[in-house]
Amino acid sequence: xxxxxxxxxxxxxxxxxxxxxxxxxxxxxxxxxxxxxxxxxxxxxxxxxxxxxxxxxxxxxxxxxxxxxxxxxxxxxxxxxxxxxxxxxxxxxxxxxxxxxxxxxxxxxxxxxxxxxxxxxxxxxxxxxxxxxxxxxxxxxxxxxxxxxxxxxxxxxxxxxxxxxxxxxxxxxxxxxxxxxxxxxxxxxxxxxxxxxxxxxxxxxxxxxxxxxxxxxxxxxxxxxxxxxxxxxxxxxxxxxxxxxxxxxxxxxxxxxxxxxxxxxxxxxxxxxxxxxxxxxxxxxxxxxxxxxxxxxxxxxxxxxxxxxxxxxxxxxxxxxxxxxxxxxxxxxxxxxxxxxxxxxxxxxxxxxxxxxxxxxxxxxxxxxxxxxxxxxxxxxxxxxxxxxxxxxxxx
Amino acid sequence: xxxxxxxxxxxxxxxxxxxxxxxxxxxxxxxxxxxxxxxxxxxxxxxxxxxxxxxxxxxxxxxxxxxxxxxxxxxxxxxxxxxxxxxxxxxxxxxxxxxxxxxxxxxxxxxxxxxxxxxxxxxxxxxxxxxxxxxxxxxxxxxxxxxxxxxxxxxxxxxxxxxxxxxxxxx
Numbered sequence: 001x002x003x004x005x006x007x008x009x010x011x012x013x014x015x016x017x018x019x020x021x022x023x024x025x026x027x028x029x030x031x032x033x034x035x036x037x038x039x040x041x042x043x044x045x046x047x048x049x050x051x052x053x054x055x056x057x058x059x060x061x062x063x064x065x066x067x068x069x070x071x072x073x074x075x076x077x078x079x080x081x082x083x084x085x086x087x088x089x090x091x092x093x094x095x096x097x098x099x100x101x102x103x104x105x106x107x108x109x110x111x112x113x114x115x116x117x118x119x120x121x122x123x124x125x126x127x128x129x130x131x132x133x134x135x136x137x138x139x140x141x142x143x144x145x146x147x148x149x150x151x152x153x154x155x156x157x158x159x160x161x162x163x164x165x166x167x168x169x170x171x172x173x174x175x176x177x178x179x180x181x182x183x184x185x186x187x188x189x190x191x192x193x194x195x196x197x198x199x200x201x202x203x204x205x206x207x208x209x210x211x212x213x214x215x216x217x218x219x220x221x222x223x224x225x226x227x228x229x230x231x232x233x234x235x236x237x238x239x240x241x242x243x244x245x246x247x248x249x250x251x252x253x254x255x256x257x258x259x260x261x262x263x264x265x266x267x268x269x270x271x272x273x274x275x276x277x278x279x280x281x282x283x284x285x286x287x288x289x290x291x292x293x294x295x296x297x298x299x300x301x302x303x304x305x306x307x308x309x310x311x312x313x314x315x316x317x318x319x320x321x322x323x324x325x326x327x328x329x330x331x332x333x334x335x336x337x338x339x340x341x342x343x344x345x346x347x348x349x350x351x352x353x354x355x356x357x358x359x360x361x362x363x364x365x366x367x368x369x370x371x372x373x374x375x376x377x378x379x380x381x382x383x384x385x386x387x388x389x390x391x392x393x394x395x396x
Numbered sequence: 397x398x399x400x401x402x403x404x405x406x407x408x409x410x411x412x413x414x415x416x417x418x419x420x421x422x423x424x425x426x427x428x429x430x431x432x433x434x435x436x437x438x439x440x441x442x443x444x445x446x447x448x449x450x451x452x453x454x455x456x457x458x459x460x461x462x463x464x465x466x467x468x469x470x471x472x473x474x475x476x477x478x479x480x481x482x483x484x485x486x487x488x489x490x491x492x493x494x495x496x497x498x499x500x501x502x503x504x505x506x507x508x509x510x511x512x513x514x515x516x517x518x519x520x521x522x523x524x525x526x527x528x529x530x531x532x533x534x535x536x537x538x539x540x541x542x543x544x545x546x547x548x549x550x551x552x553x554x555x556x557x558x559x560x561x562x563x564x565x566x567x
Contacts, residue, residue, distance in 0.1 A: 044398065044400075045398045045399065045400035046398050046399065047398075047399045047400070048399075048400045048402060049399060049400070049401045049402070050402050050403075050404050051401060051402070051403060051404065052403070052404055053403045053404060053406055054403075058406060062409075067409055067410065075406050076406055076407045076409065077404045077405065077406060077407070078404065078405055078407060079404070081407055098414045099411075100493075100524075100527070101493065101520075101523070101524050101527055102411070102413055102527050103413050103414050103415060103527045103528065104410075104411030104412070104413055104414075105411050105412050105413065105414050106411060107411070109407070110409065110410075110411045113407045113408070113409045114409050117409060141464075141465050141466070143490075143493045143494070143497060144464045144465055144489075144490035144493055144494060145490075146489075147489035147490055147492065147493045147520070147524075148464060148488065148489040148490035148493075149488040149489045149490070150464075150489075150490070191409065195409040195410050195411065196409075196410075196411040198527075203520075204520070204523075205489070206488070206489030206492075206517070206520065207489070280464075284462075284464070329437060329438070329463055329464070329488060329491065329543070330435070330436050330437065330462065330463040330464065331436035331438075369464065370464065371462065371464075371465065372462065372463075372464035372465040372490065373465070
C-alpha cells in the first residue's frame with residue numbers, strides 16, 4: 001500500500017464499529033467523517049486476528065478431495081504440525097521413504113501432517129514415523145499390499161518401554177475402540193498410505209471390499225503377562241528396546257476356547273480356526289498372527305510348553321486339504337503339499353505369537369498376505385541409539 | 397476500525413512424487429525370441445498359450461513369477477533371455493502391480509515387454525507405470541474377468557486382443 005494513502009472504508013461487514021466511531025465523534029463535536037479514518041492510515045486493517053480453521057469445514061473440504069478415511073480430521077495447522085516435528089530426530093524435509101503406488105515422498109513433515117489429521121498426540125510422532133519406515137522395506141511389499149484386492153491391512157504391534165509410556169492398550173479391548181494411541185497411530189498410518197502413497201480406495205487401493213482393520217490396527221504386547229519372551233526379544237532385540245512391528249494382516253478372527261485345560265487341546269482349537277480355505281495362506285503359505293490372551297497363554301505354559309513348541313504345533317497342525325487350498329489367486333506350488341494337506345505357514349517362524357488382551361479365554365488369529373509380505377520389526381532409535389523414553393526425542 | 401479475521405494456514409497432506417524416467421525398448425522388427433512370463437493367476441496359462449498359438453512363428457519360452465510379489469532375480473533373468481517378454485495376467489490389484497513392476501525391471505534390462513491386464517485394472521496399470529517413469533509401457537487390455545471363467549471363454553477373449561499384439565509387433 002502507498003504511504004499516506006487513505007483507505008476506503010468498507011461498511012459492508014455490518015459490525016457497526018465504523019458507525020459507533022462516527023457517532024462518538026459527533027458527540028464530541030468533531031467532524032464525524034474524521035472518525036472514519038483508520039487508526040493507522042498505513043494499514044488496511046487495524047487488527048488482524050488469527051483463528052483456527054473450522055474443523056467441520058476442513059473435514060468436509062478434505063473429504064471431498066479424498067484426503068480422509070471418511071471420519072472427521074483435526075485441521076493440520078502449522079502450529080499443530082510443529083509440535084509433532086519437535087518429536088522427530090530428523091529434519092522436516094528429510095524423506096523417510098518413497099511409498100508406492102504413487103511413489104509419494106514421505107517427508108517427516110508430510111507424516112506429521114497426516115498424524116495431526118488422525119488425532120495423534122505429538123508424542124506418537126516417532127512411532128508413526130517408524131511404522132512408515134518399516135512398511136517401506138522391500139520384504140514388506142507395500143506395492144502389493146496397497147493395491148491388492150485382498151482385504152489385507154497393516155497391523156502395528158508395539159513392544160518395549162515406549163509402548164507402556166504412551167499407554168498403548170495391550171489389555172482389555174486392545175484391538176477395539178477406546179484408546180487414543182491404538183486408535184490414532186493406526187489411523188495415521190492409514191492416512192499416510194492414502195495421502196502419501198496414493199492408496200485411495202478405487203484409485204490406488206483395489207481391495208474388493210476393504211476391511212474395518214484398514215481404519216486403525218495397532219496394539220501393544222502385554223509383556224508382563226507373557227510367560228514366554230515377547231515378540232521383539234524373539235526377534236533379537238533387548239527387552240528394554242522399544243520396537244515397532246508391522247505385519248500385513250487380515251482383520252482378526254476370534255478363537256473362543258473356555259474349556260481346554262491342556263496345551264494340545266487349546267492349540268488344536270487355534271489351529272483349526274486358522275486352517276481356513278479362503279485365506280491367502282492356504283495356497284501361498286506365509287505368516288499367521290496369533291494374539292493369545294494371558295489366560296490361554298498360561299494354560300499352555302503351565303502344561304510345560306515353551307514358545308517354540310507352540311509355534312511348531314500351530315505350524316504342523318494348521319493345514320488345509322489340498323483340494324480346498326488350490327482355489328486361490330495363484331497356482332498352488334506342489335512343494336507346499338504334505339500328506340495331501342497344505343500347511344498355512346511355511347515354517348514355525350511364520351507363527352507371529354504375541355500375548356495381549358484382558359481377562360477371558362480368547363485368542364485372536366489373523367492371516368497374513370501369504371508369501372507376498374514379511375513382517376518387519378524396527379527399533380526406535382536416535383542417532384543409532386536405542387530410545388527408552390519418548391521424551392528423548394524432545395530433548396535431542 | 398477494521399478487524400480482519402484470518403484462518404490459520406492448513407498444510408497439505410498430499411506428497412510430492414519421485415518419478416525416475418525409465419527408457420523403454422522398442423520391439424525389434426527382426427523379433428525371434430519371446431518369453432511368456434506367467435504369474436500363475438487363474439487363466440494366465442490359457443492367455444499365454446492362446447497368444448503363443450496365434451501370434452506367429454517365434455521361438456517362445458516359458459518363464460514363471462509370483463502373482464502378488466516381485467519376481468526373483470533368477471526369474472527375471474529367465475524372462476530376460478528373450479527380445480520380448482509378454483507378461484500375464486494383471487486382473488487384480490497386487491498382480492497388476494507386479495506385472496507392471498516386473499515389466500519395468502525387464503525394460504531396464506533392455507528387454508521389450510507387453511503386459512496383459514484386464515480392462516478393470518488396466519487404468520491402474522497405466523497410472524502405476526506413469527508413477528514409475530514408464531508412462532508408455534505397452535499394456536494390452538483384455539476383457540475382465542478372466543479368473544473363474546471357462547477356458548473357452550478365456551480363449552475367445554484372448555483372440556480379441558491378438559490383433560493389438562500383432563500391431564505392437566508390427567506384423
